[in-house]
Amino acid sequence: MDEKVIIAKRIALEFKKGYLVNLGIGIPTMVADYIDHDQEVVLQCENGIIGIGPLSECTTELVNAGGLCATILPGGSFFDSATSFSIIRGGHVDVTVLGALEVDFDGSIASWIIPGKKVPGMGGAMDLVVGAKRVIIAMTHTNKGIPKILKKCTLPLTAFKQANLIVTEMAVIEVLEDGLHLLEVNPEYTIDQVIQATEANLIIDNVIPMKGIEQ
Amino acid sequence: MDEKVIIAKRIALEFKKGYLVNLGIGIPTMVADYIDHDQEVVLQCENGIIGIGPLSECTTELVNAGGLCATILPGGSFFDSATSFSIIRGGHVDVTVLGALEVDFDGSIASWIIPGKKVPGMGGAMDLVVGAKRVIIAMTHTNKGIPKILKKCTLPLTAFKQANLIVTEMAVIEVLEDGLHLLEVNPEYTIDQVIQATEANLIIDNVIPMKGIEQ
Amino acid sequence: MKEFIQSKDVAKYVKSGMSIMVGGFLSNGSPENLITAVLDTNVTDLTIICNDGGYEDKGVGRLISAGRVSKLIASHIGTNPAVGRLMQDNKLTVKLVPQGTLAEQIRSSGAGLGGILTPTGMNTVVAEGKQVITVQGKEYLLEEPLKADLALLGGAIADEYGNLRYRGTMRNFNPLMAMACDIVIAEVSEVVKMIDPEMVVTAHPFVDYILVGGQ
Amino acid sequence: MKEFIQSKDVAKYVKSGMSIMVGGFLSNGSPENLITAVLDTNVTDLTIICNDGGYEDKGVGRLISAGRVSKLIASHIGTNPAVGRLMQDNKLTVKLVPQGTLAEQIRSSGAGLGGILTPTGMNTVVAEGKQVITVQGKEYLLEEPLKADLALLGGAIADEYGNLRYRGTMRNFNPLMAMACDIVIAEVSEVVKMIDPEMVVTAHPFVDYILVGGQ
Numbered sequence: 001m002d003e004k005v006i007i008a009k010r011i012a013l014e015f016k017k018g019y020l021v022n023l024g025i026g027i028p029t030m031v032a033d034y035i036d037h038d039q040e041v042v043l044q045c046e047n048g049i050i051g052i053g054p055l056s057e058c059t060t061e062l063v064n065a066g067g068l069c070a071t072i073l074p075g076g077s078f079f080d081s082a083t084s085f086s087i088i089r090g091g092h093v094d095v096t097v098l099g100a101l102e103v104d105f106d107g108s109i110a111s112w113i114i115p116g117k118k119v120p121g122m123g124g125a126m127d128l129v130v131g132a133k134r135v136i137i138a139m140t141h142t143n144k145g146i147p148k149i150l151k152k153c154t155l156p157l158t159a160f161k162q163a164n165l166i167v168t169e170m171a172v173i174e175v176l177e178d179g180l181h182l183l184e185v186n187p188e189y190t191i192d193q194v195i196q197a198t199e200a201n202l203i204i205d206n207v208i209p210m211k212g213i214e215q
Numbered sequence: 216m217d218e219k220v221i222i223a224k225r226i227a228l229e230f231k232k233g234y235l236v237n238l239g240i241g242i243p244t245m246v247a248d249y250i251d252h253d254q255e256v257v258l259q260c261e262n263g264i265i266g267i268g269p270l271s272e273c274t275t276e277l278v279n280a281g282g283l284c285a286t287i288l289p290g291g292s293f294f295d296s297a298t299s300f301s302i303i304r305g306g307h308v309d310v311t312v313l314g315a316l317e318v319d320f321d322g323s324i325a326s327w328i329i330p331g332k333k334v335p336g337m338g339g340a341m342d343l344v345v346g347a348k349r350v351i352i353a354m355t356h357t358n359k360g361i362p363k364i365l366k367k368c369t370l371p372l373t374a375f376k377q378a379n380l381i382v383t384e385m386a387v388i389e390v391l392e393d394g395l396h397l398l399e400v401n402p403e404y405t406i407d408q409v410i411q412a413t414e415a416n417l418i419i420d421n422v423i424p425m426k427g428i429e430q
Numbered sequence: 431m432k433e434f435i436q437s438k439d440v441a442k443y444v445k446s447g448m449s450i451m452v453g454g455f456l457s458n459g460s461p462e463n464l465i466t467a468v469l470d471t472n473v474t475d476l477t478i479i480c481n482d483g484g485y486e487d488k489g490v491g492r493l494i495s496a497g498r499v500s501k502l503i504a505s506h507i508g509t510n511p512a513v514g515r516l517m518q519d520n521k522l523t524v525k526l527v528p529q530g531t532l533a534e535q536i537r538s539s540g541a542g543l544g545g546i547l548t549p550t551g552m553n554t555v556v557a558e559g560k561q562v563i564t565v566q567g568k569e570y571l572l573e574e575p576l577k578a579d580l581a582l583l584g585g586a587i588a589d590e591y592g593n594l595r596y597r598g599t600m601r602n603f604n605p606l607m608a609m610a611c612d613i614v615i616a617e618v619s620e621v622v623k624m625i626d627p628e629m630v631v632t633a634h635p636f637v638d639y640i641l642v643g644g645q
Numbered sequence: 646m647k648e649f650i651q652s653k654d655v656a657k658y659v660k661s662g663m664s665i666m667v668g669g670f671l672s673n674g675s676p677e678n679l680i681t682a683v684l685d686t687n688v689t690d691l692t693i694i695c696n697d698g699g700y701e702d703k704g705v706g707r708l709i710s711a712g713r714v715s716k717l718i719a720s721h722i723g724t725n726p727a728v729g730r731l732m733q734d735n736k737l738t739v740k741l742v743p744q745g746t747l748a749e750q751i752r753s754s755g756a757g758l759g760g761i762l763t764p765t766g767m768n769t770v771v772a773e774g775k776q777v778i779t780v781q782g783k784e785y786l787l788e789e790p791l792k793a794d795l796a797l798l799g800g801a802i803a804d805e806y807g808n809l810r811y812r813g814t815m816r817n818f819n820p821l822m823a824m825a826c827d828i829v830i831a832e833v834s835e836v837v838k839m840i841d842p843e844m845v846v847t848a849h850p851f852v853d854y855i856l857v858g859g860q
Contacts, residue, residue, distance in 0.1 A: 265848045265850065289839055290805075290808065290849060291842050292842045293845075302824075302850075303757075305755045305757040307755075346757050
């Protein structure tokens with residue numbers, strides 16, 4: 001299975017019935033494809049919509065946070081950017097799923113800039129990670145073998161101590177006050193391989209096989 | 216002519232075409248009856264309406280800032296209280312007309328409380344006098360002979376240095392940096408009578424008969 | 431995740447000593463049936479946040495007249511004589527707040543902001559004991575965010591998803607309060623199949639319970 | 646007091662060195678015809694405030710690609726390679742702002758507030774040089790209000806009175822900008838007789854000129 005699909009499928013299990021969820025660009029967007037319909041999860045996009053649906057033929061009237069033409073589901077609504085970020089910053093989003101370049105031991109996140117190389121900007125990410133009740137980081141475990149889960153982020157931060165869960169193709173890691181807890185490991189890897197691929201210390205109590213990736 | 220009518224008629228002349236105007240409770244509300252239709256003045260009420268029209272049979276859906284059942288004119292709109300005060304505080308209201316208990320030499324206004332006696336609250340008045348581009352005070356010149364235009368307000372202030380024009384049944388007085396300028400006097404009174412009824416000093420350059428009260 | 435409830439269910443969500451925001455402006459847009467439902471319980475010692483004190487026999491004023499309220503935060507109390515009486519008997523504490531400030535304090539809490547910086551109330555008793563912050567050369571009062579345990583909303587129409595829109599001037603504080611409280615109960619005059627996504631004012635994730643009935 | 650104008654009239658309201666807010670999110674809801682009209686003039690050295698840098702050949706990005714912009718304030722610039730090129734050549738200064746902060750900075754200026762207190766950006770480079778204010782035990786960044794000389798709005802439908810509503814996600818920053826600029830020009834796809842007062846998003850007092858045409 002594609003590593004991005006593994007991450008997306010696993011994250012979809014984190015949602016509870018009726019959750020309001022914001023999915024970032026990239027792997028996070030893929031999570032939408034694996035949400036169980038019965039969960040009645042509602043997706044919010046920061047450009048001003050609650051209840052965004054699948055992509056569509058271009059209509060110009062309705063795009064998702066990546067600028068792609070999309071649809072609105074029954075019961076959805078539109079609003080302006082100040083209202084949208086009131087929802088985000090005000091703690092009304094139950095979960096946000098975002099990509100990252102680096103995450104560290106503290107749950108600090110770096111995702112918006114590689115100085116001198118790539119400066120896309122933070123968009124809505126800084127508000128999302130500060131405001132959402134739960135922040136899930138969706139990313140590949142390493143960048144071509146170089147660990148992205150670090151003792152300390154090296155790139156400029158998106159936010160300090162905000163990540164709650166890290167989901168990679170190798171593992172599920174929870175960020176708690178005392179550090180990073182390794183919860184689940186993809187059966188294709190050993191715990192040792194995960195430790196090798198992670199710069200930060202991992203607290204290992206009771207590791208189970210990664211959920212949601214059976215078939 | 217009733218002194219309140221004199222005040223209301225005179226103030227109606229202060230509006231320019233297309234002005235957005237907020238009228239307070241009491242004499243200010245009466246100003247609406249004397250606005251020339253050609254002026255296309257638009258009335259805003261702080262409870263969330265632009266384009267409020269005449270009073271009506273009670274509908275429960277639509278009240279003015281005094282809680283009385285009213286109507287909306289074509290082209291009007293409804294909005295919430297935060298938006299309403301964004302309009303008010305943000306300088307988008309061209310003129311607000313408000314009653315006052317006292318006004319002083321500086322243009323400071325007292326209108327919301329008589330400690331130990333009457334404590335109605337400030338409602339939207341503090342925002343209106345700070346936010347509107349031009350603040351017109353509509354009040355009787357004295358309280359049964361006791362001056363209300365003072366050297367210094369004695370009651371707790373609604374706002375410091377915010378009044379621009381004072382219109383009473385006796386006179387029209389402009390508040391400028393150097394003090395209170397007597398602009399117009401109701402021909403039923405002499406300039407001396409106005410001076411007698413005013414505690415604050417009046418600067419008297421070129422006084423003309425009060426406009427708008429001919430018939 | 432909206433639940434349609436009956437009047438008798440309201441008792442589950444109120445308890446003595448809690449803080450409750452009640453929508454409405456001089457009772458226009460106040461939830462009369464929810465207020466009756468609260469009166470039908472024996473809760474007392476409530477902190478009420480509302481634009482005003484309502485009337486003795488109408489709106490939030492009924493809770494005050496019945497002695498259920500120990501603290502009132504409002505912009506205006508002149509229409510309910512019970513407020514003055516209870517204050518004199520030391521049975522009620524009243525905090526008067528400029529209306530625009532009150533609206534923004536509620537909004538800022540719902541939006542995850544640390545209060546507001548407003549020119550309203552500068553150099554008045556409203557400023558006493560508060561931080562003054564200079565921004566771009568102008569002085570502003572820091573007014574803190576305001577939240578509550580429960581919101582009781584009125585003046586609304588719901589759809590089957592739990593979205594709300596409001597009728598006329600009944601919108602006022604309702605949509606702001608919907609985002610600033612832990613539990614939100616809305617009283618609606620009717621339930622339609624689906625509100626146009628462009629017309630939704632309070633989106634369904636902000637509404638917990640809906641009572642059908644009333645104006 | 647709305648005036649319906651032609652493309653060629655836009656030249657009267659733009660001049661070199663001015664600040665312009667442009668609505669839209671990744672060009673969705675950006676006024677393409679107004680942007681073309683600005684390109685048809687010879688104005689340059691513009692400060693542009695927009696959610697993002699648009700695309701090289703679409704939205705506000707066209708003004709940037711054409712070298713008309715000396716300063717850009719935006720939350721995201723990753724979709725327009727011209728931005729990076731011009732930055733490297735020192736022909737363009739970019740100030741990156743978190744999207745929710747940008748929205749509230751614009752709103753706060755239109756609402757007459759002294760900026761905002763936000764948790765977003767704390768402990769990141771965004772916080773550098775800014776005041777940190779503690780409110781109710783939590784630290785917030787003070788972000789200053791943002792205004793501009795001119796707003797160019799898109800994504801709207803107008804009525805004959807000059808009221809606007811927006812289509813789908815094209816609302817985004819447009820209504821916020823309408824209240825934060827000295828002159829407001831809206832590009833609308835159609836003009837209807839009258840927008841339902843409940844559906845008006847930008848009320849006519851905030852719109853100065855309307856250009857009909859475009860999506």
